[in-house]
Amino acid sequence: xxxxxxxxxxxxxxxxxxxxxxxxxxxxxxxxxxxxxxxxxxxxxxxxxxxxxxxxxxxxxxxxxxxxxxxxxxxxxxxxxxxxxxxxxxxxxxxxxxxxxxxxxxxxxxxxxxxxxxxxxxxxxxxxxxxxxxxxxxxxxxxxxxxxxxxxxxxxxxxxxxxxxxxxxxxxxxxxxxxxxxxxxxxxxxxxxxxxxxxxxxxxxxxxxxxxxxxxxxxxxxxxxxxxxxxxxxxxxxxxxxxxxxxxxxxxxxxxxxxxxxxxxxxxxxxxxxxxxxxxxxxxxxxxxxxxxxxxxxxxxxxxxxxxxxxxxxxxxxxxxxxxxxxxxxxxxxxxxxxxxxxxxxxxxxxxxxxxxxxxxxxxxxxxxxxxxxxxxxxxxxxxxxxxxxxxxxxxxxxx
Numbered sequence: 415x416x417x418x419x420x421x422x423x424x425x426x427x428x429x430x431x432x433x434x435x436x437x438x439x440x441x442x443x444x445x446x447x448x449x450x451x452x453x454x455x456x457x458x459x460x461x462x463x464x465x466x467x468x469x470x471x472x473x474x475x476x477x478x479x480x481x482x483x484x485x486x487x488x489x490x491x492x493x494x495x496x497x498x499x500x501x502x503x504x505x506x507x508x509x510x511x512x513x514x515x516x517x518x519x520x521x522x523x524x525x526x527x528x529x530x531x532x533x534x535x536x537x538x539x540x541x542x543x544x545x546x547x548x549x550x551x552x553x554x555x556x557x558x559x560x561x562x563x564x565x566x567x568x569x570x571x572x573x574x575x576x577x578x579x580x581x582x583x584x585x586x587x588x589x590x591x592x593x594x595x596x597x598x599x600x601x602x603x604x605x606x607x608x609x610x611x612x613x614x615x616x617x618x619x620x621x622x623x624x625x626x627x628x629x630x631x632x633x634x635x636x637x638x639x640x641x642x643x644x645x646x647x648x649x650x651x652x653x654x655x656x657x658x659x660x661x662x663x664x665x666x667x668x669x670x671x672x673x674x675x676x677x678x679x680x681x682x683x684x685x686x687x688x689x690x691x692x693x694x695x696x697x698x699x700x701x702x703x704x705x706x707x708x709x710x711x712x713x714x715x716x717x718x719x720x721x722x723x724x725x726x727x728x729x730x731x732x733x734x735x736x737x738x739x740x741x742x743x744x745x746x747x748x749x750x751x752x753x754x755x756x757x758x759x760x761x762x763x764x765x766x767x768x769x770x771x772x773x774x775x776x777x778x779x780x781x782x783x784x785x786x787x788x789x790x791x792x793x794x795x796x797x798x799x800x801x802x803x804x805x806x807x808x809x810x811x812x813x814x
Contacts, residue, residue: 418715425718426781432725433768436733438483438790441474442797444761446804450500455742455760457753461809465519467751468505470761472535475542477769482784483791489542492791497798498543505539506548508532512567513552520749526568528747530599537602556606571600571607581616590629590639598642599747601649610650617643618655626659634679637667641682644689653693657702661690661709668717674724677737677763677771684721684774691778707780714779721775725767734759735767753809 444453444466451466452474458464475489484492493501508515514529515536516522524532533552540547550558555567570580584593597604597613604610622628628643629636640660647653654660668683687710694702710717727739737743742760744752752760776783 422714422718422779423781425715425722426776426779429718429722429725429775430772430783430785432722432729433772433785434733435786435790435793437764437768438477438733438786438794439797440732440734440759441477441761441764442794443801444470444474445798445801447500447798447801448803450502450504452761454746454751454762455756455758457742457756457758458751459804460807461753462806463519463809464751465517466504467517467519467746467749468508468515468532468535468539469746470751471501471504472539473765474761475539477765478791478794479542480769481773481786483786483788483794485788485791490544494795494799497795501539502543502545505536505543506545508536509547509549509551511549513550513555517749525748527596527599528749530596530603531747534599534602553602553606556603568600568603571603571609574609574612577604577607577609577612578616581613586617586628586639587620587622588629590627591635591642594628594639594642594646598645601646604646605649610646611652614647614650614652617646621654621656623656624659625663626654626656626661627663632663632666634667634670634672634674634682637664637686638678638682640664641686641689644686644693648689648693651693651697653690653697653699653702657690657694658705661687661706664690665709665713665717669713669720671720673727673739675738676743677725677728677735677766680721680724681766681770681774684778685770688774688778710778718775718779721771725771728763728767730757730759732759735764736760737763 444459446453446466449466451468451471453459453464453466454470478484479489490498508517510516515532537551537553552567556571570576584596586593604613617628620628622630625632627636628639640663643654664683664686674680687706691703691706694706728735730736736757736759741755741757742752744750744754746762773783
């Protein structure tokens with residue numbers, strides 16, 4: 415047994431070697447002190463047409479918060495007052511009277527998932543900073559069924575019948591990943607509307623009996639749907655009825671030898687397992703926790719090694735990671751976030767790799783993962799304090 419543990423630790427050490435302080439320096443270089451937020455990528459920072467966004471800002475700050483840099487302090491305690499003030503002004507500037515948060519570079523004509531995610535990220539940052547938004551949030555309005563002051567609340571969340579019709583129109587059994595992503599992005603709103611159990615009951619009824627997923631076949635795409643679904647169940651303090659089959663399918667996808675076409679294909683199986691494990695642990699289901707732990711332990715070494723091989727193609731020379739092996743994703747939930755066809759890292763992919771994959775694997779295996787310390791945070795802050803507003807270049811097209 416000790417030999418196995420030593421092999422696992424050695425494999426984890428090799429996996430952890432994929433991060434470096436260069437990653438933190440790259441993160442810090444995306445700060446815009448004039449706006450008070452972080453850009454998605456170098457091209458977003460350097461070219462006209464792009465601005466900092468709330469998702470990149472909070473994803474980046476969670477890396478700072480979760481991976482050892484603060485040495486026991488909260489983010490609010492550790493960040494200088496002027497940085498906190500700039501962050502607060504940034505997030506508050508995004509809120510509209512309808513309770514949602516909109517970016518000036520995107521406007522209000524955005525996808526449902528983009529709007530839902532920006533709401534969640536914004537509320538999260540406000541809570542972290544110990545502040546309140548200028549207006550009641552859309553979640554608060556839904557909880558109160560308030561449609562006053564011109565609020566545009568989603569029609570599909572105003573009653574059970576409309577919501578079930580919406581669920582049916584998502585066509586989850588044939589497009590489980592994007593459909594469940596839409597649900598996950600709205601989970602706070604769904605809960606506030608009192609429809610979370612309705613959502614889980616519907617998902618219970620359509621879970622695939624053969625693989626525990628929400629679509630036929632076990633592959634990166636269908637297990638990505640599992641990840642989004644498990645987040646909905648977790649919010650409801652529930653687990654899917656065929657969770658054991660879900661676990662086995664997630665492990666199968668994690669061990670798949672097919673090259674990953676996107677960094678989320680590496681991340682989503684690992685995150686699905688962590689989500690199921692954490693929910694069962696929180697609910698006190700000791701037998702389920704033991705089952706998942708044993709299932710993971712049986713494949714731990716192969717899972718770690720395969721994860722490393724699949725992550726490597728996404729790594730860039732500056733310590734960042736790209737969403738696709740040879741380029742970033744220039745859109746996020748339908749909104750433009752970077753120049754097209756740039757072979758560069760982005761905050762989303764890098765955060766997924768560092769906190770989601772490297773951190774996720776070690777958490778899943780029961781090993782601590784705190785790669786950074788206070789000296790790294792000091793360097794991060796020094797770069798932030800030295801930053802000036804970027805001088806933008808014209809956004810000429812890049813040939814494919």
